[in-house]
Amino acid sequence: QSALTQPPSVSGSPGQSVTISCTGTSSDVGSYNRVSWYQQPPGTAPKLMIYEVSNRPSGVPDRFSGSKSGNTASLTISGLQAEDEADYYCSSYTSSSTPVVFGGGTKLTVL
């Protein structure tokens, strides 16, 4: 069981927007702005898409955005494209014994 809770799957049609949630606790998401999102297409390594809740690394399209409210962080992908189909993982700094926790991952299907 992962420390952060994500929906197993989400889907959307090209051009639409989808939002993936990541729910933690007051020991992680709720207390720190060190939430990151990673994209992992099948058979490849994860890639950083969002860090510190809402910052995009250079090269990541602005179609990807992040936010946080209370113990829940969210990744929104607007203007869905076929190439966005992948697994998405959130992570957060945590005050527990392990400094970082991951979500269980969400499979995004572009219909």
Add this chain to the structure above:
Amino acid sequence: QVQLQESGPGLVKPSQTLSLTCTVSGGSISSGGYYWSWIRQHPGKGLEWIGYIYYSGSTYYNPSLKSRVTISVDTSKNQFSLKLSSVTAADTAVYYCARESEMIVFTWGQGTLVTVSS
């Protein structure tokens, strides 16, 4: 641009020690500012943070693996390594080396599958 590449045996026998090395190119481990990590992903599952090392040699391990994990660094070769002892089938996974800062993984290696089987 910093790149990381894992290397090591893809098959390890139960009870033996898993050993992997990560070679860093395009930047120096000794430059500071980043931690050098190992993360694994069980087949079809999520990500599990194993631990990290700073170029100075200071380490931090996942408590659930701490008794079996050793991460070391060789700055002269620009490499860092993972040793996981007393492996079982539950340690079968894709192992990634990574570069992180403030618990943000900025750069990942391509990953290497390690299977534990006799």
